[in-house]
Amino acid sequence: QVQLVESGGGLVQAGDSLRLSCAASGGSFSQYPMAWFRQAPGKERELVAAVNWSGGSTYYIPSVKGRFTILRDNAENSVYLQMNSLMPEDTAVYYCAAAVPRGRGNWGPNAEYDYWGQGTQVTVSS
Numbered sequence: 083q084v085q086l087v088e089s090g091g092g093l094v095q096a097g098d099s100l101r102l103s104c105a106a107s108g109g110s111f112s113q114y115p116m117a118w119f120r121q122a123p124g125k126e127r128e129l130v131a132a133v134n135w136s137g138g139s140t141y142y143i144p145s146v147k148g149r150f151t152i153l154r155d156n157a158e159n160s161v162y163l164q165m166n167s168l169m170p171e172d173t174a175v176y177y178c179a180a181a182v183p184r185g186r187g188n189w190g191p192n193a194e195y196d197y198w199g200q201g202t203q204v205t206v207s208s
Contacts, residue, residue: 083109084109084114085108086104086179086180086199088102088104088177088202089104090102091176091203093205094204095206095207097167099165101162101164102202103161104118104160104161104163104178106180112135114135115132115181116132117130117180117181118132118163118176119179120172120204122173129191130150130163130176131143131150132191133152133189134190139189145171149166151164163176165204168204168206169206171206174204177199179196179197181194181195
């Protein structure tokens with residue numbers, strides 16, 4: 083069983099930056115594809131960014147590409163989301179997720195994510 087704990091959320095102004103962290107325990111972190119999702123009030127949860135097991139491949143949705151960076155540190159069992167140039171529409175609860183390895187293609191938007199953190203609130207004021 084994998085436990086994921088997010089941190090780093092907060093209230094910021096438009097244009098500011100935040101760095102979210104997700105600490106993993108209880109599993110073989112370096113084997114798991116990882117991702118960040120978000121859910122805004124009244125909206126469906128959406129995948130924001132993903133990284134494969136090695137960190138060599140990343141995926142971003144168009145609205146965050148060029149502003150957000152997903153990084154993983156397998157030595158620290160952690161994954162991060164560096165968010166720059168934040169906009170009010172980035173306001174949401176952000177969740178870290180891990181996928182059990184199911185083959186090379188099981189990462190990013192194609193993955194089934196099995197483990198979830200509790201979420202951290204990000205609020206961007208205009």
